[in-house]
Amino acid sequence: MSTTMQAQQAIPAASNDFKSDCHTFTEYWRSLSLALDGLPAKPQRDAAQQAQATALLDAGRSSRERFLEQHVVAVYHALTADQSVLLRLEALIDAAALQFPGLVPDAKVLARENALRQGDKDGHEIDQGLFLSTVLADPACGAHLCHAMLLPHPRTADYLEAFKRDGRVDLGTVIVERQGTAGYVYLNNERFLNAEDDSTCDAQEIAVDLCMLDPQIQAGVLRGAEFTKGKYQGKRVYCTGINLTHLYYGHVSYLWYMKREMGFLNKIFRGIATPDRKPDDIRGQTLEKIWISAIESFAIGGGCQYLLVTDVNLAEKSAYLTLPAKKEGIVPGAANMRLPRFVGDRIARQAIMMERVIHCDSDVGRLVCDRIVEDGQMTQAIDEVIDAMNRSGVVSAGSNRRAFRVAHEPMELFRNYMAMYAREQAFCHFSPALISNLERFWDASSRRM
Numbered sequence: 001m002s003t004t005m006q007a008q009q010a011i012p013a014a015s016n017d018f019k020s021d022c023h024t025f026t027e028y029w030r031s032l033s034l035a036l037d038g039l040p041a042k043p044q045r046d047a048a049q050q051a052q053a054t055a056l057l058d059a060g061r062s063s064r065e066r067f068l069e070q071h072v073v074a075v076y077h078a079l080t081a082d083q084s085v086l087l088r089l090e091a092l093i094d095a096a097a098l099q100f101p102g103l104v105p106d107a108k109v110l111a112r113e114n115a116l117r118q119g120d121k122d123g124h125e126i127d128q129g130l131f132l133s134t135v136l137a138d139p140a141c142g143a144h145l146c147h148a149m150l151l152p153h154p155r156t157a158d159y160l161e162a163f164k165r166d167g168r169v170d171l172g173t174v175i176v177e178r179q180g181t182a183g184y185v186y187l188n189n190e191r192f193l194n195a196e197d198d199s200t201c202d203a204q205e206i207a208v209d210l211c212m213l214d215p216q217i218q219a220g221v222l223r224g225a226e227f228t229k230g231k232y233q234g235k236r237v238y239c240t241g242i243n244l245t246h247l248y249y250g251h252v253s254y255l256w257y258m259k260r261e262m263g264f265l266n267k268i269f270r271g272i273a274t275p276d277r278k279p280d281d282i283r284g285q286t287l288e289k290i291w292i293s294a295i296e297s298f299a300i301g302g303g304c305q306y307l308l309v310t311d312v313n314l315a316e317k318s319a320y321l322t323l324p325a326k327k328e329g330i331v332p333g334a335a336n337m338r339l340p341r342f343v344g345d346r347i348a349r350q351a352i353m354m355e356r357v358i359h360c361d362s363d364v365g366r367l368v369c370d371r372i373v374e375d376g377q378m379t380q381a382i383d384e385v386i387d388a389m390n391r392s393g394v395v396s397a398g399s400n401r402r403a404f405r406v407a408h409e410p411m412e413l414f415r416n417y418m419a420m421y422a423r424e425q426a427f428c429h430f431s432p433a434l435i436s437n438l439e440r441f442w443d444a445s446s447r448r449m
Contacts, residue, residue, distance in 0.1 A: 014070035029102025125254035129426025136419035150273035183211030197243035241301020315360035329434035
């Protein structure tokens with residue numbers, strides 16, 4: 001009998017006894033882990049050893065899905081004290097690793113994987129995706145997790161008073177400033193052309209929080225910081241999406257995708273929630289403000305996704321948009337759900353699956369961009385939009401934003417999409433095709449970290 005058949009046949013059956021199944025499955029996961037630890041690291045395995053490792057990993061994932069299908073609600077209630085505690089997804093994952101050993105990778109496993117290039121990893125973080133997908137697929141548990149991710153970031157409080165006092169905080173890869181009634185979130189990852197990775201995610205979310213929570217700020221602006229050297233010295237660029245070099249070398253975590261979508265971007269789209277009240281669009285339970293995107297040079301991949309949640313998009317005449325998901329080998333966040341609302345289904349598919357470039361100063365580009373400005377005139381354009389807001393007031397802005405969401409993307413739709421995304425992105429993140437694409441289209445192996 002093959003190793004694959006042996007591992008699959010050994011998967012325990014789930015029962016109605018949660019406590020008993022916890023013990024049974026934990027022991028099973030421990031046995032798989034011991035067997036996998038007995039093999040060489042992935043780069044040193046021969047074909048037979050790799051086949052054995054694949055069988056063990058597949059059996060583990062099948063067993064986790066079987067366990068979660070039966071017990072996800074009980075697991076989530078155990079981790080959140082019957083939903084009395086709102087845990088962000090990274091805290092939820094950490095708690096699950098401790099309370100249900102083997103359900104998701106623990107710190108030791110992650111540390112070992114994080115030391116490897118992406119193509120040399122076994123993909124233990126896929127188990128995080130399976131867990132989050134199943135949680136999000138349950139309406140009550142998923143809504144509770146979405147609520148937790150709309151609360152202020154745990155580190156926001158460290159900066160809030162200083163920001164209110166000084167009007168500026170430097171978060172490294174992001175700088176946030178208050179200028180009059182506007183809060184500017186400057187993307188500042190200059191070395192990588194404002195690409196996104198684990199060094200930017202928390203900083204972006206904290207910056208958005210600060211703008212939301214400062215009572216002097218009425219609108220937020222996403223804009224690239226002015227570059228100090230290189231090809232774009234003295235200029236600004238918006239965002240080039242995921243840091244493909246870091247991705248190739250294994251320095252983009254799976255949880256980055258989920259934190260980005262459910263934290264930073266969803267807060268721009270839905271506002272910030274409070275612990276004691278559900279983020280209910282119908283009852284207006286979030287604190288939210290108008291957000292402006294300033295697209296200078298280009299908005300690539302994740303940068304293009306920003307435009308789908310901001311309220312006013314200003315673009316330079318020469319700027320362009322792309323969503324090169326085919327080349328990257330991943331799902332482009334929530335763009336599959338949101339972009340068709342702007343440009344229609346066919347053009348959205350062409351952009352995501354056929355690498356179509358959208359020039360901002362074009363008929364299609366104007367479906368995404370509200371105003372095209374001459375190159376070099378972005379600061380004036382931003383000032384004019386903010387001045388118009390100040391003169392007319394933004395009293396109804398939150399109401400109109402909620403009305404659009406109820407009609408086009410209520411929380412339930414977002415939750416359901418994220419349940420799919422959590423699973424699919426986990427497998428894409430560790431797909432051999434992703435590595436092949438990065439080597440073919442990005443020449444990743446020759447890039448420096």
